[in-house]
Amino acid sequence: MLIPAIDLIDGQVVRLRQGDFNRQTTFASSPLALAQDYQQQGAEWLHLVDLDGARNPAQRQLPLITEIAQTVGLRCQAGGGVRSRTDLEQLLQSGIERVVVGSxxxxxxxxxxxWLRQFGGERIVVAIDVNIAADGVAYAATNGWQAASQQPIEAVLAPLLTNGCQHVLCTDISRDGMLNGSNVALYRRLKQHYPQLQWQASGGVASVDDLRQLKQQGCDSVILGRALLDGRFTLKEALACWQNA
Structure with a gap:
């Protein structure tokens, strides 16, 4: 499945490079209009990232997220600064089907x-953003990628797997927003090690060939952001490639 992403700051569609708020590009389309366009092109799901909420949960753009989830005929997953059960419940009550939890x-x-035990693994996407070390180990980062941890992705997943985790969104930070190709080897390894999980790849997709490679390596879903906004290809073209890969 291909999932177009809409990143939100102050009600506007934006993209960041490698999670850096000082490297922000703002796009002209309104979030609602863009979501409707993606639906018309064939999207089934939408990935919403509340960057205001990520910086400060008190600034969460809940009215806008609710409007998108309840107005556009798309199933939505959303995250950004989800730190408490209240945050999670508010998003579910707004019409979001899956809540993305990160740090x-x-x-x-x-x-x-x-949360996984209470709400079920189908309602939660565990987002793990990683820095790749020289030896190939993928270490998790937190706090909007500003803080590195000493935990490899395998250590983060271990306690979650036994409690019903089903969906994992993994972003290679070095590739995010850079349009320099996806880390295909990372997702191939993760899918081989954890075939029971539904993997969502994120970061670096620049061409439909990147999508073809990810599908051929067993990746379940791909989050599409900057490549669509920059017009590298349309969602309709991406979906045709994905279906035929």
Missing amino acids: VAVQQPQLVSA
């Missing part, structure tokens, strides 16, 4: 494990 999964695995 809290690394920092408080027992809390996220409890």
Whole structure:
């Protein structure tokens, strides 16, 4: 499945390079209009990232997220600064089908494990953003990628797997927003090690050939952001490539 992404700051569609708020590009399309366009091109799911909420949960753009989820005929997953059960419940009540949890999964695995047990693995996407070390180990980063941890992705996943984790979104930070190709080898390794999980790849996709390679290596879903906004290809073209890969 291909999932177009809309990143939100102050009600506007933006993209960041490698998660850096000082490297922001703002796009003209309104979030609602863009979501409707993606639906018309054939999208089934939409990935919403509340960057205001990521910086400060009190600034979460819940009214806008609710409008998109309830107005556009797309199933939505959304995240950005989800740190408490209240945050999670508010998003579910807004019409979001899957809530994306990131740093809290690394920092408080027992809390996220409890959420998985209570709400079910189908309602939660564990997002793990990674820095790739020279030896190839993928280490999780937290706090909007500003803080590195000493935990490899395998250590982060271990306690979550036994509590019902089903969906994992993995972003190679070095590739995010850079349009220099996806880290195909990373997703191939992860899918081989954890075939029971539904993997969402994120970061670096620049061409439909990148999509073809990811599908051929067993990746379940791909998040598409900057490549669509920059017009590298249309979602309709991407979906045709994905279906035929």
